[in-house]
Amino acid sequence: MDARWSSPDIPPALVALVDRLRRGEAAALARCLSLVEQGGAHADAIGRLIGAASGRAIVVGFTGPPGAGKSTLIDAFVGHVRAGGRTVAVAAVDPSSPISGGSVLGDRIRMQRHTEDPGVFIRSIASRGHVGGLTETIHRVLDLMGASGRDLIVLETVGAGQSEVEIAEAADVCVVVNAPGLGDEVQALKAGILEIADILVVNKADLPSARRTADQLRAMLTLRADARDTPVIETIATSGAGVAALAAAVEARAELPAEQKRARRLRRVRRLIAQAAGRAIRDRILGLDDPRSDAALEAALEGRCGVAEAAERVLRLLAYPAPPAPAGAPSPVTGRPDAPPGERSPPPSCPSVIPPYGK
Amino acid sequence: MTTAPRLDPPARVLVTKIGLDGHDRGSRIVAAFLRDAGMDVIYTPPWQSIAAVVKLATEEDVDAIGVSSLATDHLIVPQLVAALREAGLAHVGVVVGGIVPADEQPALVAAGVGAIFGPGASRDAIVAGVAALAADARAARDAELREQTP
Numbered sequence: 001m002d003a004r005w006s007s008p009d010i011p012p013a014l015v016a017l018v019d020r021l022r023r024g025e026a027a028a029l030a031r032c033l034s035l036v037e038q039g040g041a042h043a044d045a046i047g048r049l050i051g052a053a054s055g056r057a058i059v060v061g062f063t064g065p066p067g068a069g070k071s072t073l074i075d076a077f078v079g080h081v082r083a084g085g086r087t088v089a090v091a092a093v094d095p096s097s098p099i100s101g102g103s104v105l106g107d108r109i110r111m112q113r114h115t116e117d118p119g120v121f122i123r124s125i126a127s128r129g130h131v132g133g134l135t136e137t138i139h140r141v142l143d144l145m146g147a148s149g150r151d152l153i154v155l156e157t158v159g160a161g162q163s164e165v166e167i168a169e170a171a172d173v174c175v176v177v178n179a180p181g182l183g184d185e186v187q188a189l190k191a192g193i194l195e196i197a198d199i200l201v202v203n204k205a206d207l208p209s210a211r212r213t214a215d216q217l218r219a220m221l222t223l224r225a226d227a228r229d230t231p232v233i234e235t236i237a238t239s240g241a242g243v244a245a246l247a248a249a250v251e252a253r254a255e256l257p258a259e260q261k262r263a264r265r266l267r268r269v270r271r272l273i274a275q276a277a278g279r280a281i282r283d284r285i286l287g288l289d290d291p292r293s294d295a296a297l298e299a300a301l302e303g304r305c306g307v308a309e310a311a312e313r314v315l316r317l318l319a320y321p322a323p324p325a326p327a328g329a330p331s332p333v334t335g336r337p338d339a340p341p342g343e344r345s346p347p348p349s350c351p352s353v354i355p356p357y358g359k
Numbered sequence: 360m361t362t363a364p365r366l367d368p369p370a371r372v373l374v375t376k377i378g379l380d381g382h383d384r385g386s387r388i389v390a391a392f393l394r395d396a397g398m399d400v401i402y403t404p405p406w407q408s409i410a411a412v413v414k415l416a417t418e419e420d421v422d423a424i425g426v427s428s429l430a431t432d433h434l435i436v437p438q439l440v441a442a443l444r445e446a447g448l449a450h451v452g453v454v455v456g457g458i459v460p461a462d463e464q465p466a467l468v469a470a471g472v473g474a475i476f477g478p479g480a481s482r483d484a485i486v487a488g489v490a491a492l493a494a495d496a497r498a499a500r501d502a503e504l505r506e507q508t509p
């Protein structure tokens with residue numbers, strides 16, 4: 001299994017299998033998906049056989065907190081797409097047990113409208129047990145589903161922890177599903193799932209507090225210059241209410257030209273990076289051991305400069321940490337060697353040349 | 360009975376109910392057993408049609424199927440096994456759990472059911488039985504790719 005085949009050495013059975021996949025045969029797609037999850041030489045060979053032919057299908061990602069109604073909503077959304085005659089593949093990722101490594105993959109329980117429709121292919125994927133990692137597997141899964149000729153691919157992941165990264169980079173359109181009563185909305189914000197939303201859904205709109213959740217989300221969006229065009233759509237997945245509006249919103253984004261879709265992916269990943277960087281910077285500032293930063297803190301404490309200005313100064317210290325002790329003359333400000341020329345610590349009275357943060 | 364070695368990636372097992380009976384407590388418990396033994400369990404609501412189970416087994420590329428039967432559902436299991444064969448899924452192990460009268464068991468075995476677990480079956484016995492069938496199925500699948508290699 002570890003051998004790497006050059007193209008002519010790929011087993012004929014595998015070549016035949018991929019041919020069947022390309023003709024849209026569900027069993028061949030299913031089998032290739034397993035081989036890809038398994039990793040190794042077969043997975044690589046399949047990847048090479050599929051090559052650049054994939055990528056025609058539109059990928060719509062659904063993510064959000066556990067129990068928000070993602071699977072139920074996908075079931076209704078897929079029904080809408082099928083009514084238009086297009087074929088669909090669904091990849092539903094469920095978490096594995098951290099203890100046993102096993103899982104109960106339950107998303108299909110809520111996808112019961114299409115149990116006998118050959119135009120809908122559903123595959124459950126456990127989050128663990130992938131040789132190259134889950135992200136790698138998801139990309140390969142989407143490639144195979146695309147190569148099998150499905151018009152639209154839906155990817156379900158639970159928005160907690162790492163999975164938002166996968167969906168952000170893999171999907172053409174990202175739908176973030178919320179529901180009232182799942183606890184603190186700010187929690188969802190922290191987890192990073194709002195960062196990646198092209199469309200926000202408040203599902204379970206039949207529940208009394210749904211309107212308030214939707215209003216909160218809209219209020220949050222108005223504060224963010226780069227997210228004001230994100231629609232907030234209320235749905236009742238169990239009855240289908242709002243699903244047509246959701247489908248229209250997805251359609252509008254799916255029809256964008258390829259460069260614009262790529263720009264959206266980049267924008268989502270940029271937001272995620274900004275958020276991760278924010279956390280990293282916070283940790284580093286809290287752990288900063290540098291007398292020059294103390295000077296900035298004191299300046300802020302004594303009102304000689306604003307917090308935003310002090311933050312700018314500390315950020316510069318992070319970018320240009322104090323050089324090792326012997327180099328340079330002791331700084332007149334801190335008594336320690338000074339920062340590189342041009343990046344000297346500002347004097348204790350904060351200069352006003354630094355623009356306030358955020359302007 | 361010793362348990363077959365864990366598969367990597369984990370064994371994929373469908374736990375389902377066909378027929379008219381809607382009591383799914385038993386299948387929930389078995390699903391949890393199998394998950395705790397490191398398997399990936401695909402779980403469905405009761406009342407699945409045979410066509411739905413075949414479609415699902417195809418798409419999920421399962422190694423084994425556990426059918427729970429408390430009343431008469433086991434009587435349609437031979438139809439399920441035949442439909443699986445027809446769909447090219449002869450390698451998939453089929454297990455029946457629940458209440459199957461002793462005099463009706465031989466017919467199921469003759470139809471191709473790999474194991475039958477009554478109400479008294481231990482967790483270990485169920486896990487070992489499913490694991491063994493799944494390992495056989497995986498091996499048969501892998502052989503398919505080799506066989507046609509010159």
Ligand SMILES: Nc1nc2c(ncn2[C@@H]2O[C@H](COP(=O)(O)OP(=O)(O)OP(=O)(O)O)[C@@H](O)[C@H]2O)c(=O)[nH]1
Nearest residue numbers: 065066067068069070071072110203204236237238
């Ligand atoms: N009242 C109400 N309940 C809903 C609605 N949509 C889904 N539900 C219920 O919410 C529960 C969870 O639904 P799922 O579709 O499994 O949610 P999910 O987000 O896919 O859950 P996970 O995959 O476990 O994270 C189920 O009991 C659904 O019937 C809705 O619009 N209104």
Ligand SMILES: [Mg+2]
Nearest residue numbers: 070071106107
């Ligand atoms: Mg779900």
